[in-house]
Amino acid sequence: MRKLLNTIYVSSPEAYLALDGGNLVVLIGEQKSRVPLINIESIVSVGYRGVSPGLMRFCVEHRISLVFVSPTGRETCHLVGENNGNVLLRKKQYALSESADDCLEIARNFIIGKIYNQRWVIERVTRDHAERIDQATFKQISSELQLAIDKCLAATDIDSLRGIEGQTANRYDLLFDQFILQQKSDFRFYGRSKRPPLDRVNALLSLTYTMLAHECTAALESVGLDAYVGFMHTDRPGRASLALDLMEELRAPLADRFVLRLINQKMMRPNDFMVKQDGAVLLTDDARRQFFTFWQNRKNETITHPYLGEKIEWGLIPYTQALLLSRYLRGDLDQYPPFLWK
Incomplete structure (x- = not known):
């Protein structure tokens, strides 16, 4: 199993990034910070002042992804190096992406994983905080999500699958405000607002989803897949559709x-x-x-992977799922095994 490397997060919008030897140099006004780039796989910056050509070249040559995000959590720039992997794998990916039946088969497991994991978040809250929630509503929506998994198995086209996913997402979102058990007067969830986020909960969700999308993009590229050619999310210039596919089962x-x-x-x-x-x-x-410190700490926590049975860090889950997807596309697995958390 691959080793989990580190990510450098630069949170100041005034930062300029440069290179000195094998070190990242962060310039903020008269202040200068230096961080060794050994064992670094990614740099994420909220800054907008820029980056030196030398650092960009170093990142490309050493396959360190360089990502810029806006203060609202939207990715604005993503630099990666040369593709890894066998070109035959990517050709297989492109061929399957043109087949409606193959797209349905792969997307089905992404969405089954998403709904299954949403349901277990609901079940976990019901078990641990029964006295603080509307149990009847929780049980009703949990049952609906279980039925939705059966509907996914019976879906005959990708549009039907998207419809099931949209309906279950709306039902899950109805409970999200009840998941918030502390600081209720200051953290309320009335629904998703994205560009821009209009409340504190959405601000956290938007930034976290951007971080997760970046992790999925980097994972797919590391195993040789094209993160921009998906099976459920349609192709759109500049959108990492396969990364969005992969992150669905990891959102909850x-x-x-x-x-x-x-x-x-x-x-x-x-x-x-x-x-x-x-x-x-x-x-x-x-x-x-x-936030970035907490996110890195979360990635370092361990879990036993439900399919592989191995104990790995949470930060390696996107890579593991990307690897399993590549094995399915190569014909080593009969189907793509989604991440089913419990």
Whole structure:
């Protein structure tokens, strides 16, 4: 199994990134910080001042992904090096992406994994906090999600599958506000608002989903797949459709539960956010630095992979699923095994 390498997070919008030998140099005004790039697989920066050509070349040559995100959590730039892997694998991926039946077969397992994991988040909250939730509604929606898995198995086209996914996502979102058990007056969830996020919960979700999408993109590229050619999300210039496919099954157990931990364990508090003139709610610079630390710590926690039976870090789950997908495309597996958390 691959070793989990480190990610460097640069949270200041005023940072300029440069290279000195084998070190990343972060320049903020008169301040200069230096970080060795050995054992680094990714640099994520919220900055907009820029990056030196020397650092870009070093990252490309050493396959260190360089990602810029906006303060609202949207990825604005993504630099990677030369593709890894066998070109025959990517040709197989492209061929299957043109087949409606093959797209349905692969996308079905992505969505089954997503619904299964959403249901277990609901079941876990029901078990642990029964006295603080509307149990009847939780049980009703959990049953609906179980039935939705059967509907996925019976779906005959990709549009039907997308419809099932959309319906279950709406039902799951109805419960999300009840997942928030602490700081209720300051952290309320009324539904997703993305560009920009309009409340504290959406600010955390948007940034976390961006981090997860980056992890999935890097994982797919590391095993030789094209992150921009998906099976469920349609092709669109600049959109990493396969990364969005892959992250669907990881949203609930990895991203949503991380955000809920930040709120329920009071790791993030109301004064960690600011409101812009357009209504966008953002993390402050200091809070964003804390966020990245918490995210890296989460990635370092371990779990026994439900399919492989091996204990690995959460941060390796996107890579593991990308590897299993590549094995399916090569014909080594009869079907793609989704990540089923419990």
